[in-house]
Amino acid sequence: MFQLNEVQVGNILFINKLHIPDKRITCIMGESGGGKSTLIKLLNNFIPYDHGKITYNGEDLQLIDPILLRRNVVMVSQVPVMFEGTVQDNLLIGLTFSEKSTPKVEKLQKILSIVCLPKELDVDAEELSGGEKQRLSLARALLMEPEVYIFDEPTSALDEELEDKVMGNIIEEIKRREKTLIMVTHSKKLAATFGEVIVHLKGGKITKVREVTTNG
Numbered sequence: 001m002f003q004l005n006e007v008q009v010g011n012i013l014f015i016n017k018l019h020i021p022d023k024r025i026t027c028i029m030g031e032s033g034g035g036k037s038t039l040i041k042l043l044n045n046f047i048p049y050d051h052g053k054i055t056y057n058g059e060d061l062q063l064i065d066p067i068l069l070r071r072n073v074v075m076v077s078q079v080p081v082m083f084e085g086t087v088q089d090n091l092l093i094g095l096t097f098s099e100k101s102t103p104k105v106e107k108l109q110k111i112l113s114i115v116c117l118p119k120e121l122d123v124d125a126e127e128l129s130g131g132e133k134q135r136l137s138l139a140r141a142l143l144m145e146p147e148v149y150i151f152d153e154p155t156s157a158l159d160e161e162l163e164d165k166v167m168g169n170i171i172e173e174i175k176r177r178e179k180t181l182i183m184v185t186h187s188k189k190l191a192a193t194f195g196e197v198i199v200h201l202k203g204g205k206i207t208k209v210r211e212v213t214t215n216g
């Protein structure tokens, strides 16, 4: 799905070679400041690179229209992005961006239950807690139905039990849809439970890539 060769970002990131497979759960791990966020921001062309080549499905990333790319490769960042308005407004805004039609209320409620956010659709999003906002941005991404989901520590504000439940539900849904997930996580437990490819970064370099063999 993604192939990186000799990629360099300033003096922050140096990736000799990395393949991120499709329809798998790839976890990016490593110490703070190691370059994890920088690596994933490259994948939806959110930041440029100085050197090397990145391909997405065999196509040079730099030659893909960034708007089309970001419809297929949806990022949920560390700090949840919220828009003025209700929970429903915040769910639907991603679809406007993707130029997709408005789903039925039942579908919105189903998505909220997947992310374990038991809130009414007409609640003002500003009233939500930090962890609830994180779950709302995950729900927005799920609703967009992209090919690739990129999560940057999306459940950092949740306690471990809720984190397990939310990520378990989301991953089950992504697997059902046969899509790809790339996530930055500090949680060894999350990586051990769900990770199929584990990439370790330190000082901007890959120190280890571990592929977990699965039956599926």
Ligand SMILES: Nc1ncnc2c1ncn2[C@@H]1O[C@H](COP(=O)(O)OP(=O)(O)OP(=O)(O)O)[C@@H](O)[C@H]1O
Binding pocket: 012, 030, 031, 032, 033, 034, 035, 036, 037, 038, 039
């Ligand atoms: N726009 C920028 N300009 C200059 N330096 C940057 C920029 N973005 C990140 N860095 C630096 O690059 C290094 C890697 O940052 P990055 O956010 O990728 O790390 P990380 O592994 O995701 O860290 P964390 O786990 O703390 O989120 C850090 O030293 C950071 O200060």
